[in-house]
Amino acid sequence: MAPTPTVATVDPTPLRWSVVIPVHDCADLLARALPEVVAQLGHRDDAEIIVVDDASDDAPDRVVEQVGAGRVRYVRHSPNRGAVATFNRCIALAQGELVHLLHGDDEILPGFYTTMEEALLPSRAVAAVCRAQDIDADGNHLYTTRSYRHGTGIWTEALDTFAVSNRVRAPGIVVRRSAYAKVGGYRTDLPHAADWEMWTRLAAHGPVLFVDEVLARYRRHQASHTSTLVRTGANVRERVQAIDVISTHIPPSRRAPTVRRALAHSVYFAGRSALDLARAGRWLPAGRQAREAARCVARIPRGVEVGA
Incomplete structure (x- = not known):
């Protein structure tokens, strides 16, 4: 065969x-x-x-x-x-x-x-x-x-x-x-x-x-998910939530100063958004961004180890 x-x-x-x-x-x-x-x-x-x-x-x-x-x-x-x-x-x-x-x-x-x-x-x-x-x-x-x-x-x-x-x-x-x-x-x-x-x-x-x-x-456009979050201030609140998670990826020796810089940047980010929105006459979302900026300022740790 x-x-x-x-x-x-x-x-x-x-x-x-x-x-x-x-x-x-x-x-x-x-x-x-x-x-x-x-x-x-x-x-x-x-x-x-x-x-x-x-x-x-x-x-x-x-x-x-x-x-x-x-x-x-x-x-x-x-x-x-x-x-x-x-x-x-x-x-x-x-x-x-x-x-x-x-x-x-x-x-x-x-x-x-x-x-x-x-x-x-x-x-x-x-x-x-x-x-x-x-x-x-x-x-x-x-x-x-x-x-x-x-x-x-x-x-x-x-x-x-x-x-x-x-x-x-x-x-x-x-x-x-x-x-x-x-x-x-x-x-x-x-x-x-x-x-x-x-x-x-x-x-x-x-x-x-x-x-x-x-x-x-x-x-960048008004129909985007990001633009919707900006109108409510949820974009900044989620930034703060993300910082807590992201800090766990940083070596402990650098964690606290990194968190401080991240929160300080969030203050700048929200404040700039508030100013841009106010210039465009969008007062309600501008106020919400300003409020979230103030909350970030209050969260910035001073002399405290974060996530240690």
Whole structure:
């Protein structure tokens, strides 16, 4: 009897990139963001692009069908799970070595994936952060984040910087999937500050790379979750809650002064928000921001070890 012929099996191409895009009621903005992602990664066999729809009332599935060029997977939640739970679902779905969590209302600029990959892969960093543009609802430029080091390389002050304030624009960070696996998911008890706490937790786990190029666009608009929190003052209250959690990632010898700096920055942050809102004639939210600034002042420890 003739032997059964063997068939050589070919392992599928390991995935280098997972771009996971959480969306909720922002199909029009997804239509602006998705084409550039597809243009940069749609031709690569080692990349996956996934849109995770958190029970939107508009039609992101149509955008995926029209713009995705057959290269974008669509996943829908029903019922709505909320932003942070959707972030965690995105991470769970990702199979690539490098994970980019791109919010559906943000954008990337040409060269993002090539530049971030070339910088991150040869390094020992757990994540890479680039500079970004802040844009308004119509895509107009508002501000460009500054350089935290001259030239691309390890951001040696990342942990101490992150522990004081969130210096990362969400579309401008790429994280190794292995790092997410080690540090765990986003905290659902910090709905506004979950990303800030995550970046600090990652920086406590390993080095962070800074890419000294402007490669992403972060959208600021009144419909955003952040803007809603500003109107009630909840953004500052959640900052204070996050500081308590973030302080646990700091070595005990540096914890107390770091907490003081973080609370002092929160006073500045809330005070500046109050002033901007007052100048715009938005007196009620301005008063709420001013009230939260005063509460932060009262919390600043003086000569007391915090979290010891």
